[in-house]
Amino acid sequence: MHKVESYVVGIDLGGTKIAAALFDSNGTLVNREQMETSGARTAEEVVERMIGMIRSVSEGRLLTGVGLASPGAVNSRDGIVINGTNLPEWDNVPLKQWMEAALKVEVQVVNDANAAAWGEYVRGAGKGSENMVYVTFSTGIGAGIVMDGKLILGTESFAGELGHNIIDPSGSLCSCGRYGCWEVFASGTAIRDTALKLMENRATLLSELANANGGKLTAQHVFEAMKLNDPVAIEVIDRAIQYMALGLANVVHTFNPDRIVIGGGVSKAGDLLFPALREKTEELVMTPYRGTYRIVSAGLKDNVGLIGAAALFHTFEAE
Ligand SMILES: [Zn+2]
Incomplete structure (x- = not known):
């Protein structure tokens, strides 16, 4: 026809x-x-x-x-x-x-x-899922929620601002004007800023990597140095993964998703990130939630x- x-x-x-x-x-x-x-x-x-x-x-x-x-x-x-x-x-x-x-x-x-x-739900790593939460770790943290196959927007369509959930009120100032949001602990910017702080008084490969990039350090550099067993980089990423997992455990408890799709620049770290992130999140969720969801890397690119x-x-x- x-x-x-x-x-x-x-x-x-x-x-x-x-x-x-x-x-x-x-x-x-x-x-x-x-x-x-x-x-x-x-x-x-x-x-x-x-x-x-x-x-x-x-x-x-x-x-x-x-x-x-x-x-x-x-x-x-x-x-x-x-x-x-x-x-x-x-x-x-x-x-x-x-x-x-x-x-x-x-x-x-x-x-x-x-x-x-x-996009991830329809064509990417969320395909086949019923309840999916997408979280992107880049400059900030963005998120989108799909429940029972529907994109959840909320009353004013502001739903999904997970990056601005306050996880520690004693944390630093966020771009939103409040203190201690998830993104000041676990975004790509947070990884860079923590590294910059530790670099001030410790010898680390990060200084060389930043110098080779015109003095500009990125989260990508921190993963690179971690791969080379740089102790400062390992410490920074360990801390970031701890906070990423903490927020994801909240996601699991709030939405009970079958899948969490991770996007953004930080997700490109692949095996330097995912095995540890899965393990830490499992440690942090309550027992009945263990094994009920998968954490996967985004499937679509630009x-x-x-x-x-x-x-x-x-x-x-x-x-
Ligand atoms: Zn905020």
Whole structure:
């Protein structure tokens, strides 16, 4: 039987770049474009740029919808970006309304961590799961929750800000203005900052690695030095894994997931991270929860936000 192909565009709006891609109903990426966000100062200019990209990647094809992943706090019901982290001058931007008026097609807007969670659930490492929590450890900690096959957004669609769960009120100041959030202990930034502190008065390979990178240390360097048995790096990663596991144990108790998908730059550490993280989390969860969930590495790479945003319309079940 002849079936009319249905196309969806996914957009990943970031602080530094905008990516747009056209997907067919099998979830095959047909076309992709990327542009710098910088240069476009106002929200209107960014929206204009995105509309141009949507028209360009779709090459005249009729669209079923446009899914958009945006940083910051997003009201998905109305498609409003309340405030865009990394997008200065973004305040209550009615993205859905503006874009629907220009494109004459339905637009859905979600926070980028939720889009990534949905992407992993539909096409990545969460496939086949029923209750999945996605956690990304990078500059901060982002998360998205899928329960009974549904993306959980909450009343104002702010659900899933697990990185700002306070795990120790005596901890350091977080970007959110409060103290001791999970992300000040367990993000990539936390790994770097702890390493920088310990480097001040101890000999470590980290100094060489930072110098070779123009004096800039990253969490990646700390894993590299750990691989070479550097005691400072080992100490930093041990501490980070302890805190990552602590937060994941809270996730297990709160959501009782069958799978936890770990994304973000830190997840690239692979075997330097996962075996220890699984072991520590199992130690920290209450007995009945042991063995009820798996902790796995994310399956999708740079296109995860695009795929997740597009999958708000298609679940790509044909795949
Ligand atoms: Zn915070």
